[in-house]
Amino acid sequence: MTEHSEQIPGQADGPEVRRGLAGVVADVTAISKVDPETNSLLYRGYPVQDLAATQPFEAVAWLLWHGELPTADELDAFRATEREHRPLADDVRAAIDLLPVTAHPMDEVRTAVSVIGAREAAGLTALEAAADRAVNLERSVRLFAALPAVVAYGQRRRQGLRPVAPRDDLGFSANFLWTTFEVEPDPVVVDAFNRSMILYAEHSFNASTFTARVITSTLSDLHSAVVGAIAALKGPLHGGANEAVMETLAEIGSADRAAAWLDDALAAKRKIMGFGHRVYKHGDSRVPTMKAALDTLVEHYDRPDLGALYDALESGFVSRKGIYPNLDYPSGPAYHLMGFDTPTFTPLFVAARVTGWTAHIMEQQATNSLIRPLSAYVGPERREVPRTSASA
Numbered sequence: 001m002t003e004h005s006e007q008i009p010g011q012a013d014g015p016e017v018r019r020g021l022a023g024v025v026a027d028v029t030a031i032s033k034v035d036p037e038t039n040s041l042l043y044r045g046y047p048v049q050d051l052a053a054t055q056p057f058e059a060v061a062w063l064l065w066h067g068e069l070p071t072a073d074e075l076d077a078f079r080a081t082e083r084e085h086r087p088l089a090d091d092v093r094a095a096i097d098l099l100p101v102t103a104h105p106m107d108e109v110r111t112a113v114s115v116i117g118a119r120e121a122a123g124l125t126a127l128e129a130a131a132d133r134a135v136n137l138e139r140s141v142r143l144f145a146a147l148p149a150v151v152a153y154g155q156r157r158r159q160g161l162r163p164v165a166p167r168d169d170l171g172f173s174a175n176f177l178w179t180t181f182e183v184e185p186d187p188v189v190v191d192a193f194n195r196s197m198i199l200y201a202e203h204s205f206n207a208s209t210f211t212a213r214v215i216t217s218t219l220s221d222l223h224s225a226v227v228g229a230i231a232a233l234k235g236p237l238h239g240g241a242n243e244a245v246m247e248t249l250a251e252i253g254s255a256d257r258a259a260a261w262l263d264d265a266l267a268a269k270r271k272i273m274g275f276g277h278r279v280y281k282h283g284d285s286r287v288p289t290m291k292a293a294l295d296t297l298v299e300h301y302d303r304p305d306l307g308a309l310y311d312a313l314e315s316g317f318v319s320r321k322g323i324y325p326n327l328d329y330p331s332g333p334a335y336h337l338m339g340f341d342t343p344t345f346t347p348l349f350v351a352a353r354v355t356g357w358t359a360h361i362m363e364q365q366a367t368n369s370l371i372r373p374l375s376a377y378v379g380p381e382r383r384e385v386p387r388t389s390a391s392a
């Protein structure tokens with residue numbers, strides 16, 4: 001028995017159960033290495049903080065898919081393809097417009113991916129739709145290119161604004177900001193946003209990626225796997241936490257209220273969103289990089305009040321519980337300062353993580369084994385069905 005396993009009540013000789021698959025190594029991957037001992041995260045061998053400091057997000061997307069950083073020519077060609085597939089497609093816009101304007105933007109993004117997937121697999125059997133690596137690589141690029149327009153349109157629709165055409169003179173991150181806000185993106189903000197995309201891109205067998213791999217393991221198609229991954233990411237124990245962090249900070253209001261708020265929240269056994277992690281128990285490897293980006297934004301937008309509130313909640317929670325912030329804690333207020341509305345935060349995570357998800361989908365396909373664990377039955381023993389007069 002380990003700290004993660006438990007014995008089934010009343011079954012002394014029964015199997016060990018690992019709720020939440022905690023501590024279970026489910027497969028191998030060559031895409032990223034999360035190391036809680038050294039508090040490090042490598043994408044294909046490269047430290048994520050070094051990638052965030054030096055690379056455009058497009059180069060990191062390429063790295064995750066191909067295993068190597070692109071050459072200058074490869075990056076140019078990839079960027080040209082990405083630009084080609086940026087515009088919001090008519091069928092996607094029409095489907096989003098069918099949803100209530102109060103729909104959660106994660107539901108918009110999930111719907112958009114469903115529409116794109118149905119279009120791409122039209123006329124194919126389910127098995128044909130699963131396709132091969134070459135086809136799925138092209139699908140991954142197109143989906144990566146299309147998502148910013150979907151996310152930006154969601155926020156603009158809620159604000160009663162028309163969609164904005166993408167700009168071919170801008171890279172992925174600058175164009176994302178342009179299509180959302182229709183103002184010339186400031187390089188300081190573009191840099192912080194680019195770093196956040198890189199930090200969010202990939203994190204081994206997290207719940208949404210594992211969901212994508214489970215779906216892929218049945219020989220389902222790439223878009224179906226991404227739809228499932230989006231559904232898993234929406235929950236506040238996973239990606240939805242960046243949104244919940246902002247709600248928490250808004251609820252507390254100011255740094256001087258953080259201590260009393262925390263005492264009440266902990267007395268009420270509330271979970272403090274943006275803190276804790278299944279794998280990292282001594283701090284999330286990505287937080288220092290994202291916190292530095294947040295500090296830059298706090299200065300850029302002259303919002304020391306938000307910086308002070310952030311610090312007060314962090315130090316109060318760490319000193320009370322010894323539980324550290326995860327990536328969602330600094331990214332929530334960073335996206336808020338950039339001007340994104342709070343429900344858009346998790347769709348931003350989708351736009352980044354689609355790179356990691358699709359890399360895992362292709363890796364799962366290459367070495368597939370149906371993912372199907374066992375369960376230990378604890379229901380009633382075998383019994384007779386009562387005889388009644390009802391007929392079928």
Ligand SMILES: CC(=O)SCCNC(=O)CCNC(=O)[C@H](O)C(C)(C)COP(=O)(O)OP(=O)(O)OC[C@H]1O[C@@H](n2cnc3c(N)ncnc32)[C@H](O)[C@@H]1OP(=O)(O)O
Nearest residue numbers: 236237238239241270271272273274275276277278326328
């Ligand atoms: C990008 C990402 O997806 S990162 C994760 C984002 N999610 C969040 O920020 C949500 C808040 N955090 C959490 O709910 C958890 O820390 C999780 C789900 C992320 C990890 O959970 P697990 O590994 O299953 O740990 P678990 O939830 O069992 O926590 C262990 C203990 O720490 C406590 N704990 C962990 N995180 C928190 C938190 N954020 N607030 C309060 N208590 C917490 C638990 O209540 C539990 O206490 P107990 O042993 O007294 O019951």
Ligand SMILES: O=C([O-])CC(=O)C(=O)O
Nearest residue numbers: 202203205206207278279
């Ligand atoms: O790894 C996890 O469980 C959650 C996480 O931090 C991520 O997906 O980025």
